[in-house]
């Protein structure tokens with residue numbers, strides 16, 4: 001991705017996230033004494049990971065949380081990115097078609113099981129096996145350099161679509177079996193997995209603040225110190241004008257918020273927007289009356305997978321998208337092209 005584009009996304013990400021206060025990169029400001037006995041400090045930092053901006057604004061008595069998060073994010077990317085040749089996902093993809101399958105680590109097996117369950121429950125709207133399609137569309141590269149982007153041909157899309165399909169994956173006794181040509185792509189849940197790990201590392205009395213990974217956010221503790229603590233205000237990007245916000249949601253600590261929309265990475269051709277969320281049923285980017293879908297729940301993998309799944313489903317059946325979110329005890333907010341909202345997650349006015 002071009003640096004200019006990355007910087008634009010960095011600033012947009014940070015503006016959307018930090019409604020209150022400014023973000024300084026990689027600095028710590030001394031504060032009071034934390035409950036661990038060590039000094040509580042204010043930490044902020046941002047780095048590029050999984051092709052997007054990860055950032056954090058934390059008050060913590062744990063040592064150097066920013067470095068811990070950066071290292072954890074990088075290590076996770078090294079495991080789950082199909083783009084990294086040495087990753088576990090790349091090895092699984094390379095084994096596609098092998099009747100012996102491939103041994104999968106316990107942690108990744110658990111993640112894949114959950115991902116396949118969400119595929120099933122969303123009738124394939126979310127599908128982690130779309131690698132053949134996503135690499136054909138190359139919409140990340142296209143969005144970075146739209147002038148030189150060539151749309152794939154219909155026949156190519158059809159052939160790639162035949163290599164996808166969560167029902168064709170077998171995950172048994174620690175081994176995964178993919179049919180020949182299938183490629184896993186965990187792009188829709190990578191950030192959520194990261195937030196779950198961050199939650200495990202930092203949830204508790206010693207850290208409060210916000211951790212952001214692209215379109216997904218984790219809240220920790222309460223804003224401010226008692227008795228003035230308050231819920232967090234999380235800005236929601238305006239899908240009609242993604243450089244700004246259209247409102248905010250109020251969120252307590254320990255929650256994960258993910259937004260999927262068609263405004264993040266796209267190329268336009270003849271008035272059609274080709275963006276990075278694909279409809280597995282057609283092989284084409286989703287064409288939707290909704291600009292974005294936001295999910296709020298306690299689990300990052302779920303919020304991330306559901307925001308993608310519900311974005312796809314809402315295009316044809318918003319009621320089913322809402323039902324799916326509720327079946328996972330998640331709240332949902334849909335924003336349409338006129339800025340109207342639907343769902344039980346309330347969009348509040350900006351202060």
Ligand code: ADP
Pocket residue numbers: 125126127128130134185186187188189191214215216259260261264276277278279280304307308312
């Ligand atoms: P973002 O990555 O911008 O937060 P999403 O979480 O919605 O957005 O994930 C989009 C990414 O997931 C795409 O870049 C692609 O790699 C992959 N993807 C696209 N469509 C689907 C889908 N229907 N199901 C699962 N993964 C998808």
Ligand code: MG
Pocket residue numbers: 187188189258260303304305306307308
């Ligand atoms: Mg997602």
